[in-house]
Amino acid sequence: MKLRLLDHLVCPIDKSRLELVQWEASSVKLSAEELGRIERVGLEPALFSTEITTGLLLNRTKKIFYPIHQGIPRMLVFPTGVARYFAEKHAERIARELPGFTLPQEKAMSGEETVLRTFSSEWVNYDWDEGSYWNLTHDVMYKSMNFMLNLSRRPVKDKLILEVGIGIGGSADYMARRAECELVGMDLSYADDPAYMHFGTNPFLHIVQGSAFAPQFRENTFDLVYSQGVLHHTFSTKSAFDQICKLPKLGGRLYVWVYNPHDDQRTLIRRAIMLMETVIRPLCCRLPASLQTVALLPLLPLYLIHQNFLAGRNGSPRIKYGLREAMHAARDRFTPRFAHRHTEEEVCRWFR
Ligand SMILES: C[S@@+](CC[C@H](N)C(=O)[O-])C[C@H]1O[C@@H](n2cnc3c(N)ncnc32)[C@H](O)[C@@H]1O
16 A cells, blocks of 8 residues: 555545554655656655555544555455454554554445455456456557546546456556556455556555445545446445445546446347346355356356357457456356346436
8 A cells, every 4th residue: 555545545434534553564666757747746755655565544533443454455344354364463463552443343235245255256366467358458448448438538647536346457557557647446355456466566556445335535536436347246236326426526527337238138149148147147156166166167168169259250359268268257247246237328317
């Protein structure tokens, strides 16, 4: 966690400012270009070059702490494996230096723990290598992000951006570098860990583990908030939307991309896949990760044939799938607890 992130974070429970307790930190060397960017916005370089790898964020009034573990602030308000691990590992020091402080003990939103578990398996087992980003090459993916966020007409240079649900973090890293913005990437799952491993050295990208349902930011904060393929994977897309729509500042922008029902009806193959999803997903999401892998193995040849021989015949550039990509795509389709569909008209109404 860069020191700078402290300026943006608040307690997700009562929105109060947090106090940093720094236990382990390192200093990252900034390039001339990075120093130039920081100077341009009039901030101290140390805010971006100080990386806190272990520590705590305190809410003194509530006597709770959020761990900073392996460089990532863990801001979920309900008990998680990583927070418990941190509390046990540092129990003696916490008791000595911060007597009476505990982890937050709020209730998770409906199904949130399952969502955390399935998406963690989806991303932690998928090692980023730039070869593929979903079913596209990474540069095509970035071009489409540029287009969807309308970056050429609404540039975000030196602005503060939030991505809700960063997954493996490739788009977030790209945005922060190419669009020259400061970007906070938040995700519920342990996708944050591979994202941090691959992109954590980018001084303008902050990675946080948190949930759209309990945002760890003040309202009216960001110039742009975007979320791609995330909200429909929560128990209620609209409730998640209602939370994140408070985060852009006045005159700021909000972009969300969610599944729509028409896409699944466009071709015979898509209808067949949708039918399979309706049957398999509710069962598969409840299995432990290893059994999910076993259950999905028979589907992999279908993904390989479709992606490698049938898709992209209309000239659109497609990447070839190996087993890794096929398993990732199958997990994304068949393991999420929720995958709601929404029409364009419905989503437009949410914005009004
Ligand atoms: C299909 S992935 C999309 C990731 C990324 N946006 C992309 O396009 O590659 C959905 C992501 O949403 C995250 N997610 C689901 N529920 C969330 C929530 N309540 N808050 C934040 N992230 C959430 C999951 O952990 C997962 O990484």
